[in-house]
Amino acid sequence: MTFTPWQERSVVVTGGTRGIGRGIAEFFARRGAAVLLTGRDGRVAREVAAGLARSTGGRVAGAGVDLRDADAVEAMAAEAERRHGHVDVLCANAGIFPEKPLREMTAADIDEVLAVNLRGSILAVRACLPAMERAGRGRVVLTSSITGPLTGYTGWSHYGASKAGQLGFLRGAALELAPLGITVNAVLPGNVRTEGLEELGEEYLRKMAASIPLGRLGETADIAHAVGFLASDEAAFVTGQTLTVDGGQTVPESLDALAPVSVPGPPSPSAP
Numbered sequence: 001m002t003f004t005p006w007q008e009r010s011v012v013v014t015g016g017t018r019g020i021g022r023g024i025a026e027f028f029a030r031r032g033a034a035v036l037l038t039g040r041d042g043r044v045a046r047e048v049a050a051g052l053a054r055s056t057g058g059r060v061a062g063a064g065v066d067l068r069d070a071d072a073v074e075a076m077a078a079e080a081e082r083r084h085g086h087v088d089v090l091c092a093n094a095g096i097f098p099e100k101p102l103r104e105m106t107a108a109d110i111d112e113v114l115a116v117n118l119r120g121s122i123l124a125v126r127a128c129l130p131a132m133e134r135a136g137r138g139r140v141v142l143t144s145s146i147t148g149p150l151t152g153y154t155g156w157s158h159y160g161a162s163k164a165g166q167l168g169f170l171r172g173a174a175l176e177l178a179p180l181g182i183t184v185n186a187v188l189p190g191n192v193r194t195e196g197l198e199e200l201g202e203e204y205l206r207k208m209a210a211s212i213p214l215g216r217l218g219e220t221a222d223i224a225h226a227v228g229f230l231a232s233d234e235a236a237f238v239t240g241q242t243l244t245v246d247g248g249q250t251v252p253e254s255l256d257a258l259a260p261v262s263v264p265g266p267p268s269p270s271a272p
């Protein structure tokens, strides 16, 4: 098996302006890959890219791409290929998670979440396909979630549907693209400290951290390392799969299952 150095890779990261996506972009930039990161506002994306290029010494460009706009998503793939010569890794990461109880949910709320998280992911993969075919190789890594595929959460039913929907898409896409040497996999993050998660408030973060067996929220680097594996040559035989990165959060059956185990002390010396 031959391994292509990261320096010869061209990576597209949607939602790379902050949070998990910025962590993924940083991971690849540090390893020498050429990165195009995107967000809705081109000026913000270019600023974040310039900052990452300075801090990592890597090649990072930014572009304004609203994932709800199919033409803009097509232009994203064209821009990555024009800048870096090819596209061989797509991290379809951008997503939104507005809280909305089902009783208050409007059709527009549902459309918005599905448009960015599900339709946007599919559009991004479709847009990058021709470039991956030309490159003769491809790695797609979706950022899904534990919420939807593995767990449920009141207030996030539309979000859970979008994240579970990504996995239905990934299985079909993995089969269609396998003959082209393109793999399609997903990471399922648990609760990761990002700007988006911090907007849910300190109380939310504290309670979440308390329900994670490893005793802390995830860091963006925790997710980036998993993405890096799925994007690597070493993962050539992995497709249509998910990798949960949640500090064990989905493992306990109940809060009691997280209680420390009482270890019996040494036997007391028996009385003479």
Ligand code: NAP
Pocket (backbone or CB within 6 Å): 014, 015, 016, 017, 018, 019, 020, 021, 038, 039, 040, 041, 044, 065, 066, 067, 068, 093, 094, 095, 096, 097, 116, 143, 144, 145, 146, 147, 188, 189, 190, 191, 192, 193, 194, 195, 196, 197
């Ligand atoms: P975040 O901090 O809110 O960042 C979201 C990113 O998505 C930003 O870069 C944002 O860019 C971009 N974005 C939002 N709407 C967009 C649109 N319409 N078009 C293009 N880009 C858009 O979120 P995060 O916590 O890093 O989450 C990233 C991904 O991980 C999401 O798919 C989320 O569902 C998933 N996830 C997160 C967690 C967690 O605990 N943080 C857990 C499980 C799954 P701009 O604002 O610049 O447009």
